[in-house]
Amino acid sequence: MNSFVLADPDKCIGCHTCEAACVVAHSGNDLFEQEESEIAFYPRLTVIETDEVTAPVQCRHCEDAPCANVCPNGSITNKNNSIFINQDTCIGCKTCMLACPYGAISMVTAYQDGQKQRQSGLRTNAEGAWSRKERIVANKCDLCDESGNGPECVRVCPTDALRFIVPGQIDESIARKRTASAQLLQQFGSLSGY
Amino acid sequence: MKKERPNSFVIAEAGKCIGCKACELACFTVHNQDNGVAASVGTVTIPVLPRLYVIQTDSFTMPLQCRHCENAPCAGVCPVQAIRQEDGAILIDEDRCIGCKACAVACPFGAVSLYKSYGNGQEMKQPYLKEQQNGRLERKARVIAYKCDLCRNIESGGNSASGEMVSAGAVNHYGSLTENGGEPFPACVSVCPEQALTLVSPSLGESRPRTAAGLGSLRSLRL
Amino acid sequence: MPNIDPIIHIDEQLCTGCRRCAAVCPVDAIIGEAGTPQRIDEHRCVVCGQCVQACTAYAAESEPSLTSRAEKLRQRGQLSSVREPLFAAYSTGHALELKEALADPKRYKVVQCAPVIRVSLAEEFGLPFGTLTPGKMAAALRRLNFDRVYDTNFGADVTIMEEGSELISRVMSGERLPMFTSCCPAWVKHAETAAPKLLEHLSSCKSPMQMIGALVKTYSAELDGVDPANILSVAVMPCTCKKFEAGREEMNVDGHREVDLVITTRELAQLIKDMGIDFINLPDEPFDSPLGKYSGAGTIFGATGGVMEAAIRTGYELVTHESIPNLQLDFIRGDEGIRTAAVQIGDLELRVAMVAGLKYVSSILEQVADGTSPYHFIEVMACPEGCVSGGGQPKLLLETQRKRAYQARKSAIYRHDSNQKVRKSHENPAIIKLYKDFLGEPLGHASHHLLHTQFISRSAKEELS
Numbered sequence: 001m002n003s004f005v006l007a008d009p010d011k012c013i014g015c016h017t018c019e020a021a022c023v024v025a026h027s028g029n030d031l032f033e034q035e036e037s038e039i040a041f042y043p044r045l046t047v048i049e050t051d052e053v054t055a056p057v058q059c060r061h062c063e064d065a066p067c068a069n070v071c072p073n074g075s076i077t078n079k080n081n082s083i084f085i086n087q088d089t090c091i092g093c094k095t096c097m098l099a100c101p102y103g104a105i106s107m108v109t110a111y112q113d114g115q116k117q118r119q120s121g122l123r124t125n126a127e128g129a130w131s132r133k134e135r136i137v138a139n140k141c142d143l144c145d146e147s148g149n150g151p152e153c154v155r156v157c158p159t160d161a162l163r164f165i166v167p168g169q170i171d172e173s174i175a176r177k178r179t180a181s182a183q184l185l186q187q188f189g190s191l192s193g194y
Numbered sequence: 195m196k197k198e199r200p201n202s203f204v205i206a207e208a209g210k211c212i213g214c215k216a217c218e219l220a221c222f223t224v225h226n227q228d229n230g231v232a233a234s235v236g237t238v239t240i241p242v243l244p245r246l247y248v249i250q251t252d253s254f255t256m257p258l259q260c261r262h263c264e265n266a267p268c269a270g271v272c273p274v275q276a277i278r279q280e281d282g283a284i285l286i287d288e289d290r291c292i293g294c295k296a297c298a299v300a301c302p303f304g305a306v307s308l309y310k311s312y313g314n315g316q317e318m319k320q321p322y323l324k325e326q327q328n329g330r331l332e333r334k335a336r337v338i339a340y341k342c343d344l345c346r347n348i349e350s351g352g353n354s355a356s357g358e359m360v361s362a363g364a365v366n367h368y369g370s371l372t373e374n375g376g377e378p379f380p381a382c383v384s385v386c387p388e389q390a391l392t393l394v395s396p397s398l399g400e401s402r403p404r405t406a407a408g409l410g411s412l413r414s415l416r417l
Numbered sequence: 418m419p420n421i422d423p424i425i426h427i428d429e430q431l432c433t434g435c436r437r438c439a440a441v442c443p444v445d446a447i448i449g450e451a452g453t454p455q456r457i458d459e460h461r462c463v464v465c466g467q468c469v470q471a472c473t474a475y476a477a478e479s480e481p482s483l484t485s486r487a488e489k490l491r492q493r494g495q496l497s498s499v500r501e502p503l504f505a506a507y508s509t510g511h512a513l514e515l516k517e518a519l520a521d522p523k524r525y526k527v528v529q530c531a532p533v534i535r536v537s538l539a540e541e542f543g544l545p546f547g548t549l550t551p552g553k554m555a556a557a558l559r560r561l562n563f564d565r566v567y568d569t570n571f572g573a574d575v576t577i578m579e580e581g582s583e584l585i586s587r588v589m590s591g592e593r594l595p596m597f598t599s600c601c602p603a604w605v606k607h608a609e610t611a612a613p614k615l616l617e618h619l620s621s622c623k624s625p626m627q628m629i630g631a632l633v634k635t636y637s638a639e640l641d642g643v644d645p646a647n648i649l650s651v652a653v654m655p656c657t658c659k660k661f662e663a664g665r666e667e668m669n670v671d672g673h674r675e676v677d678l679v680i681t682t683r684e685l686a687q688l689i690k691d692m693g694i695d696f697i698n699l700p701d702e703p704f705d706s707p708l709g710k711y712s713g714a715g716t717i718f719g720a721t722g723g724v725m726e727a728a729i730r731t732g733y734e735l736v737t738h739e740s741i742p743n744l745q746l747d748f749i750r751g752d753e754g755i756r757t758a759a760v761q762i763g764d765l766e767l768r769v770a771m772v773a774g775l776k777y778v779s780s781i782l783e784q785v786a787d788g789t790s791p792y793h794f795i796e797v798m799a800c801p802e803g804c805v806s807g808g809g810q811p812k813l814l815l816e817t818q819r820k821r822a823y824q825a826r827k828s829a830i831y832r833h834d835s836n837q838k839v840r841k842s843h844e845n846p847a848i849i850k851l852y853k854d855f856l857g858e859p860l861g862h863a864s865h866h867l868l869h870t871q872f873i874s875r876s877a878k879e880e881l882s
Contacts, residue, residue, distance in 0.1 A: 001308070001337070006299070063293025063308065063337035066274075068323035078325035078334050101273035101292065170298055170308075171479070177304030178258045182249040186208035186256060213452065214435035216473040216816060219502075223814040233818055234811035236541035236686050239500040241478035250433060255452065385817055387437060 001167035002061035002081045003143060005045070005151050011161035012047070014054030018153035018162060019043035025144050025152035042108040044141045045153055056153065056162065059083065059104040059141040067096035067105060067138075075138075081167055082143045090137040097138060110135040201262035201282050202344060202395040204246070204380055210390035211248070213255035217382035217391060218244035224348050224381040230315040239315040245342045246382055247307075257382065257391065260284065260305040260342035268297035268306055268341075276339075283344045293337040301341075311336040344393075345380040424464050424509050424660050425808075426493075429454040430483050431474050431505035438468035438506050443775035443799060444607060454505075460875070461610065463603035463775065464508075465799045466657030466808015471816075472506035495684075498691040508657040508808065512684040516691065518649050519562045525643045527565040528558050528651040529629045529708070532573065533719030533804045534682050536829035537655065540811040540822070541686030542696050547825030549833055552701025555709075557689050558653075559702060565641070567633065568704045569652065570711030572625030573718040573727065575632070575851070576600060577842035579868050580622045580724075581732045582859035588765065588793050593617050595770075595785060595792040598724050600624040602662035603799035605872065607775055612782050613874035621869040625718065626652050626659055627668050629708055630675025631867040636855045637708055645673045652679045655719070655807035658799070667870055681809025710847035713833070713840030720827045721773035721803035722749040722756065725796045729760055729767070730841045737763045744840055750831075753801045755781065757792070768792045775799040802827065 022043040045058035065083045068076035075089045076096060085096075087110055097105045110117040117135040124133040143164075144151045154162040221244040223231055231238050246259035266284045269277035276290035277297060286297075288311065298306040311318040318336040325334040383391045427438070427447075432454035439447040439455065446462040449455035457468075476483055483489075489503055490496070494510035519526060539548035558566045580598070587596050599605055599620045608619060623631070630652070634645040652659060662668065663676035680688070689696050704710070714730050717723035726749045733741040748758050753774045760767045770792045772778050778797055784790040800806045805826040813819055839845050856863045 001295075004295070060273075060294045060296065063295070063334075064291065064320060065323055066292050069321045071322060074322065074324060074331075076323070077331065078323060083323075102294075165299075170295055174298060174301075174304035174307065177302060178247055178249050179251060181303045182208070182251070182254075182256050182258050185205070185258075186254045212435040212437070213433040214437050214473045215433065215475060216437075219473050219475060220815055230543060231814070232540070232543040233546065233813055233815070233822065234540045235501050235504075235814055236683055236811055237543045238502055238814075242475055242502045243478070248433075250452075255433070381815075385815055387816065 001170070002063060002078070002083065003164065003166045004061040004082075005058055005141065005143070005154055006060075006163050006165055007055040007057070008161045008163070009053045009055035011159045012053075012055045013159055013161075014047055014049055015158065016047050017156050017158060018045060018056050019047060021152040021156040022141075025147060026142075040109060040111055042106070042139055044139060046103075046106075057102060057104065058153075059100075060102055061141075061143070066099040066101065067140075070095045070099045080145060082145060083140075084142060084145070085138050085140060087137040087139070092136045092138070094138070100140075105138050105140045107136050108139040110137045199282065199398055200264055200396045201279070201284065202393055203262040204259055204342065204344070204383055204391055204393050205261075206256045206258070206391050208254040208256040210388045211254075211256040212388055212390075213248055213250055214387065215248050216385050216387060217246060217257050218242070218248055220381040220385035221245050221342075224345060226312070227348075228314065229312050240312045241309075243307075243309045243312075243340060245307075245340050247304075258303060258305065259382075260301075261303060262342075262344070267300040267302065268339075271296040271300045281346070283346050284341075285343050285346060286339050286341060288338050291338040293339070295339075297339050297341075306339050306341045308337050308339055311338045342380075348381075422509050423457065423459045423462065424657055425457055425462055425466060425468065426507055426509065427455050427457060427468075428476075428489070428503075428505045428507065431476050431503070433474045433505070435474065437471050437473070441467040441471045443467065444611075463607045463610075463799055464658035464661045464808075465603040465775065466508050467800065468506040469504070469508050469657065469808050470806075470810070470812055472504040473816075474505040475502040476504075496687055496691045499687050504812075508681065509660065510684055511660070511678050511680050512688050512691075515651060515678050515680055515684075516688060518678065521649075523647070524649045525565075525641070525647050526563045526649045526651065527567060527633050527637070528561075528563045528653060529567045529569045529572065529626065529633070530554060530558070530653045531569045531626065531655050531659075531719065531804060532716045532723075533655045533807065533810070533826060533830065534653050534685065536719070536805065536826045536833070537682055537810050538686060538696075541683065544697070545825075546818075546822045547829040549829050550696075551833070552703070553696060553699040554685075555704050556699040556702040557685075557694055557696055560694050560699075561688060561692060563651070565633075565637065565705045565708075566702075567629060567637070567708035568711050568715075569625050569629055569654075570715035570718070571708045571845075571847065572627075572629035572632075573600075573715035573724075574712050574842035574845050574848050575628045575868065576622055576625045576718075576724075577714055577727050577731050578848060578852070578859045579628075579864055580620045581728050581735060581842075583620055583622065584728065584794055585732060585736060586860070588767070595790050595795050596620055598794075598796045599872075600718065600724060601658075601798050601800075602656070603658040604775060604778070604797040606658065606661065606875070607778070607799065608782075609873055609875040611779075612786070613876045615782060615785055616872040616874065618785060619872055621871070623668070623868055623870045624659075624662060625715075626654065626679075627662065627675050627870070628868050630663070630668070631670045632708060632851075634670050634673045634675060635867060636851065640707070645671070648673075650675065650677045652676045653682065653685045654679050655682050655804045655810045656800075657681065657808040659809075667873075670867055682807075682811060683809060686811070707847045707850065710845060711837075712842050712845040712848075713835065713837035714842045715845070716837065717830055717834050719804040720750070720830050721753075721798050722746075722751060722771045722796065723803065723830070725749050725769055725771055725794070727842060728794070729762075729769075731843045732767075733760075733762050734841065734843065736765070741841075745835070753777075767794065770795045772797045773803055774801045805830065 045056045075086045118132040122133045154164045246257045248257045276287045319333040324331040434452040446458045535551040638645045660679045714727035726746045756771045802823045
């Protein structure tokens with residue numbers, strides 16, 4: 001079973017700290033030393049705000065991840081109890097973005113060593129003249145796997161609205177709920193009458 | 195327009211249950227004819243994955259399963275609408291399920307479990323999703339949400355083995371009607387040796403008949 | 418295999434204490450409080466395996482606190498390829514041991530199959546209840562590397578010759594009546610435990626399985642020119658107590674175990690699957706001669722009343738020297754409980770009783786102890802409907818199917834009987850030849866040495882010392 005981060009909308013105050021922390025955690029450079037215009041602000045979770053509720057939404061690391069099952073070249077795999085996008089091999093086909101029922105995948109510019117990655121072959125005239133096109137890849141929550149410290153969003157949330165759920169916790173919670181509901185029923189007595 | 199009626203559900207009496215797990219076994223049996231499960235234990239080639247769970251505590255034992263909630267939280271959180279109400283039962287469309295676990299987290303009873311999916315007695319594999327296993331990237335097993343379907347998806351017939359099974363055990367029982375109308379008996383109900391399980395089929399706007407015994411239980415609520 | 422292992426076990430890790438096993442135990446040998454793991458009183462236990470059939474407390478795959486499945490299989494003597502769920506109540510398996518022995522090219526491997534394996538084995542492969550597969554079973558056993566595929570049905574025919582003759586002689590002399598059958602080892606163990614004073618009422622015949630075992634190591638060894646010490650004698654039985662019977666010390670002939678290994682119907686199916694044999698598509702093959710040729714009478718031993726019916730078919734003709742008017746003795750056939758009948762054989766009105774289910778036997782035993790038993794001959798089968806419902810038979814997933822399964826297995830047995838050309842034991846040419854060439858006459862010197870036995874008192878007092 002995979003791990004994932006889950007938000008409690010009742011606790012979320014919509015402060016976007018998690019988004020900022022996500023960007024910092026995934027930025028190779030020190031964000032605060034960069035020019036504002038150069039900052040690639042691509043958080044891997046999005047705080048959704050409606051009239052009634054705010055909460056961040058992010059990848060649920062589905063067991064049968066639809067994104068992975070539509071990826072044409074195997075760039076999305078199950079790794080260390082998470083669904084992982086290999087951005088080095090992603091061809092930017094956007095199918096995973098369409099497939100994800102949570103809207104947890106977005107397309108972003110790929111950076112390497114603080115620089116936008118440019119393609120060797122593909123040329124574009126988007127900037128007026130023909131130039132090597134920047135690489136655009138699928139991006140989503142990776143549970144801050146590389147840091148080894150667990151998801152940064154969970155750590156920074158001022159209201160503890162985010163929880164990191166690891167395999168086994170769901171089973172434990174299901175077992176707890178089963179026992180609790182059986183406890184409630186057991187005092188309920190005979191069902192005669194039905 | 196057809197009048198809406200609350201969903202039926204199966205519920206157990208702790209006082210009667212002896213903890214034998216016959217209900218779990220029966221549930222698994224009738225749901226796995228496509229996996230080659232016929233009448234005898236020897237035909238089982240996959241793990242026993244029931245859709246109800248016998249809970250044992252120090253003081254009592256009873257099975258627990260989906261209550262087919264009218265405003266089912268599991269269905270409310272399903273991102274792919276794989277959980278729907280169909281003919282008065284909350285059912286999971288296993289083909290649509292993406293194993294996101296939201297329903298399992300949402301259910302307050304713990305009635306939804308995620309297990310590997312099986313077909314023809316074999317683990318079902320993902321179409322493309324791969325996972326690092328034994329140092330190699332291999333196709334990952336499909337994992338889906340399981341819960342009680344009131345034995346709605348059980349088909350009779352099929353191969354000779356399951357046909358035999360259904361005609362021997364299931365149809366005799368599924369074919370018979372409950373007192374309050376028209377619904378087939380789920381396997382757990384028909385197999386329980388202590389009649390500890392009941393299929394409850396309520397009507398809209400009506401409550402359970404009040405009995406002296408019910409009033410008696412009020413006494414235990416006094417301060 | 419000496420009898421150190423009690424054969425029937427309850428796995429403490431899996432037992433939920435529902436006590437459904439106690440409800441089917443005919444001798445109240447299951448002890449424990451409801452809701453806690455049960456244990457078995459080995460002294461009382463008759464090893465019938467009805468608890469194994471009834472138990473529904475399976476090992477859930479998701480339970481992390483359990484001993485691993487692989488380890489449990491090993492402890493239970495089961496093949497590592499077994500995929501079916503494991504239950505709290507189980508019988509010690511010998512398939513693992515047999516698989517190793519079958520791979521030994523130096524041993525001469527002989528197998529016999531009880532009458533009811535051929536009416537139930539198919540269930541383990543998903544075929545309908547009552548599917549008859551004697552030919553596929555023989556073919557499968559050959560592919561498992563057995564050198565000779567023999568049949569316990571032939572042993573049943575020998576039993577009828579011996580037990581029928583014994584009955585006639587005891588009825589004529591009026592000695593030690595009524596006479597009980599002795600082919601059900603669970604009944605024999607119960608008699609030894611609960612009624613040691615009445616043991617002289619048991620027929621001195623060994624069971625059909627032991628008779629075949631004895632003949633395998635003598636008669637057939639001679640015919641095949643094989644050293645009996647080199648023979649592996651295997652029996653496939655619907656019964657868990659046959660494992661106990663084969664291990665009884667006295668069950669040897671000239672120092673050789675009559676039956677070296679017993680596996681159940683379920684274990685045979687597991688072995689067939691383990692070896693990758695496509696059972697359903699096997700061709701029909703015959704059993705080997707001479708211990709594989711049987712009559713219809715031999716085949717009905719598997720159902721309650723079968724021994725009685727077979728004995729009457731032969732006894733009638735031995736006494737009256739006339740052909741029995743009707744071969745199908747419907748009044749003998751039936752279900753669980755006690756049935757009685759009176760059969761006119763010449764001048765004699767033979768009064769018989771059939772007990773199906775060991776829990777019904779106590780009233781019969783009381784009558785015998787009081788000297789008030791009206792019967793000449795009493796058949797006792799420990800299991801509810803005889804061997805068709807034995808503890809080693811395919812285990813049903815749904816209790817609701819039990820009645821139907823037993824009925825179908827029984828009607829398959831009777832169907833098999835009515836399809837045989839020879840339906841009386843004494844008319845089986847292989848039996849006639851066995852007595853002509855080897856045994857001489859029923860109850861003769863050779864028979865006494867090979868086919869008859871003595872019983873042991875197992876009263877509680879002895880157990881304590």
